Every structure is written in C-alpha cells, then in structure tokens.
Amino acid sequence: MPYPESPFGDDFDAGILVRRADDDETNVSEIQIGEVTKWLCQAPKITSFRVNTLKADVGEAHRWIRAHIAGAGLDLRVERHPSCADAVIVHHPVSHQTPQKHNKEIVVDAVCGAAVLRGAHIYAPGVIGMMSNIQIGDNVSIYVDLDKKCKKGFLKLYNGKKTFIGNGEVILGRNHLFCETPQTGLAIKMIETISSCPPVLGDNFLPPGAALLQNLPSIICTHVLAPCPNDTILDMCASPGNKTTHIAALLKNQGRLVAIDKTPTKVAQLRQRCENFGAKVEILQTDSTKLLDRFCYESFDKILLDAPCSALGKRPQFVNTTSRKILRSYVPLQRKLFETAVQLLKTDGTLVYSTCTITLAENEGIVAWALKNFKLELVEAAPILGGPGWDGTQLTSEQLKKVQRFGPHQSIDSVGFFIAKFVKK
Numbered sequence: 001m002p003y004p005e006s007p008f009g010d011d012f013d014a015g016i017l018v019r020r021a022d023d024d025e026t027n028v029s030e031i032q033i034g035e036v037t038k039w040l041c042q043a044p045k046i047t048s049f050r051v052n053t054l055k056a057d058v059g060e061a062h063r064w065i066r067a068h069i070a071g072a073g074l075d076l077r078v079e080r081h082p083s084c085a086d087a088v089i090v091h092h093p094v095s096h097q098t099p100q101k102h103n104k105e106i107v108v109d110a111v112c113g114a115a116v117l118r119g120a121h122i123y124a125p126g127v128i129g130m131m132s133n134i135q136i137g138d139n140v141s142i143y144v145d146l147d148k149k150c151k152k153g154f155l156k157l158y159n160g161k162k163t164f165i166g167n168g169e170v171i172l173g174r175n176h177l178f179c180e181t182p183q184t185g186l187a188i189k190m191i192e193t194i195s196s197c198p199p200v201l202g203d204n205f206l207p208p209g210a211a212l213l214q215n216l217p218s219i220i221c222t223h224v225l226a227p228c229p230n231d232t233i234l235d236m237c238a239s240p241g242n243k244t245t246h247i248a249a250l251l252k253n254q255g256r257l258v259a260i261d262k263t264p265t266k267v268a269q270l271r272q273r274c275e276n277f278g279a280k281v282e283i284l285q286t287d288s289t290k291l292l293d294r295f296c297y298e299s300f301d302k303i304l305l306d307a308p309c310s311a312l313g314k315r316p317q318f319v320n321t322t323s324r325k326i327l328r329s330y331v332p333l334q335r336k337l338f339e340t341a342v343q344l345l346k347t348d349g350t351l352v353y354s355t356c357t358i359t360l361a362e363n364e365g366i367v368a369w370a371l372k373n374f375k376l377e378l379v380e381a382a383p384i385l386g387g388p389g390w391d392g393t394q395l396t397s398e399q400l401k402k403v404q405r406f407g408p409h410q411s412i413d414s415v416g417f418f419i420a421k422f423v424k425k
C-alpha cells in the first residue's frame, strides 16, 4: 500500500473543510483541498523547542541541543529562530531516498507511527504485530496498520492495509511484548524513517523545565499576544499550559496571569506544568463561557482564546475518522467563548484567537462572524510567519493578510494552525 494521500476515509466529503458553517452545501473557496490532506499525512520538516526563559538562557539551550545532536553523530542545522527569540529550530535532513526494506516486519498502530515520524522510538504498547521469526537484535521494517484490522499479537506477514515508515532494531521480543501486562519499555530502537526526522529529538535530555518541544506556530501565537510585564492577562483554554507558561515567561512573572481549563484532570496537568516551569499563574477550574460570574466586565488587558477545535492541523495523521457532525460541533462553543472574551477585554485591549485546525468555519469563519457582531478591529497578527487566510468568507484580501495560517508550501513546514488578533474598540 503506498503512503496515504489523505487521513480521511473514502466516504468523507473533504469539501466540508473549506465551507462556511452557515453554508454547508456550496464550495465557497478556491483552496485545493487535496494538497492540504496530502500534507496532513506527512511529518513536519522541522522540530522546534521553546526555551523557558524563566529558567534557562536561550544561547545556552541552543548549545545543549546542538551538542545533543552532534553527540548522536548527526550533522543537522540547529538555529535560533530569527523572529522568535526563544525558539530553537532543528531542520531535518532532506532525503530523497526511501530506506531499503527488510523481510522481517513489525506492525504498529497509527498513533505510534505518527510519533515515529516525529522522532520517537517504538514503545511496547504501540506494537500490534511481530512476525514469529523475529529475534531480539534483528533489523526490521516498520509498517503502520491503516485500517485497525491487524490483531494484537499477530505473528505472520501482515497483508492488510499498511504503509512502510522506516527501519529499526528489535529490543523486546514477542514474549515480553504480548505475554506480559502491562506492556512497557522500549520495543524497537528506530534507525531510519521516511520522514528523516532523527530519533533523538525528545526534550528529556534538557534540564527539567528549561525548554520543551513545542510546534513553531504555537510559539508564534504567544508572541502575537505580545505579553508585557505588568499586563493583566487571561488564558481561557489553557491546559496543558504550553502557551500559559510561555505567557508567564514573557511577562517575566510580573503582572497578573489567570489560566483556566474546564476539565479537572487537565487542570492538574496545567498546574504541574506551571510548577515545573516556575510560572506564576492563578489557575482556575471552570467553564470559560461562564466567566462573567467570576470576573468583572472589561477586567483584562490581553486575552488568549486558544480554542477547543477539531485539531485537524496535527501532522502526520494516517487515519482520521471525524465526521461532518463532529466538525460542525465546535463552532457554537468557539462563538460562546469568543463572546465571553470580548466582554472581559478592556477597551483597546488585545484578543488573540487561535486554533490548531484547518477548517474554514473554525478559523476565517469565526473571524468574519466576530467582526460582524462586535466592535473589534482586526490587526496584523505579527510576527507573520505563516500564509494568508483562506478565501470563502466575507473577509477581504487585506483582512486575510492580517491573519496567519500554517499550511503547505510555506517557508515553515510545521503543523496546521491559525492565528487572528483583534483590538477592542
């Protein structure tokens, strides 16, 4: 089976990705959606770290990352990002050759396969099938099960829908993998992958809280909010806290930062992240659509609404079983959260709206709706490092240049993401 061209099933109407929420029949955009779905299946060509400036110096973190990569015998370009002072970028090598395949095969699930293409090794729970003749120390080829039909513990050559992603060395044998519970430990040490992302790019080689792996568009998003010491800032949908801790760092822990999430387990994650990163944050577990019960009208200088969304910007994706119903379920919640944000924002205050998805309805659709319903000015979401927004809503081409979208054919090959910035009038 060749590498997939789309994570969606044959019966998925991809046109929904480029339609407005209030016009679900007509194709209103010129976007070549096939290019986008193909891009979603591929891994990003960079890995980015965000240095936590509350605990580490960017130059020093840059040297640690370079030394780690050199120590693994790799010669990769590692640079401090020219426009995001706290970002360090590792460029993956460009390889035009598919690795040579071995006769012995391992089958992994789609989530594990995606992690492998972003530099992970394979851990026991991700392995589904291992041929019975495979021994510890063997070099094997890794395949992703594309339709979840391979049974756990499968011991023959799997002939179902699968795609090749790379080669590795077996560390754990069948007995350990399939006969022991719980299944834990490093199962396959990756040697080479089709994405060329080197398998050394975790963040656990760095001192705790010094830096984290964070996709570049997410790093840019907090710079667009532009926190300044002594601002009063609200992060409405904050867990696991990647952007909250970034805001705290740019605030230098001065001013007031309130971070909220609705789900108790996610609030626990947020708390832990803020603690590890030395971030001074007031954390609340509540529904952000109901914040006017807790805060006065116009309480905040700046608000980040990193909204719950359909998360279709994730890369790579092998399989996505989302539906029209699920995709359309986010817009009403995004509008409610947005409305609350506008009420809590001071006049002349800044609101940044972002998502990690690609649909027109959740991105440009929300911006067009917001400009129609509130006294807001759309301002340039600088630093602009992504491309313009998609057409298909009432937004003009000038307005589409003020927002930023991360997608295919751009200088930054990262995940799909959207950022818009407003000032309240």
Ligand SMILES: C[S@@+](CC[C@H](N)C(=O)[O-])C[C@H]1O[C@@H](n2cnc3c(N)ncnc32)[C@H](O)[C@@H]1O
Binding pocket: 218, 236, 237, 238, 239, 240, 241, 242, 243, 244, 260, 261, 262, 263, 266, 286, 287, 288, 289, 306, 307, 308, 309
């Ligand atoms: C896109 S994630 C946020 C990621 C986070 N900003 C970061 O960068 O680490 C969206 C978050 O919104 C939370 N959420 C969803 N509905 C919410 C609501 N009504 N009120 C508050 N949080 C909500 C989810 O639990 C989820 O953690």
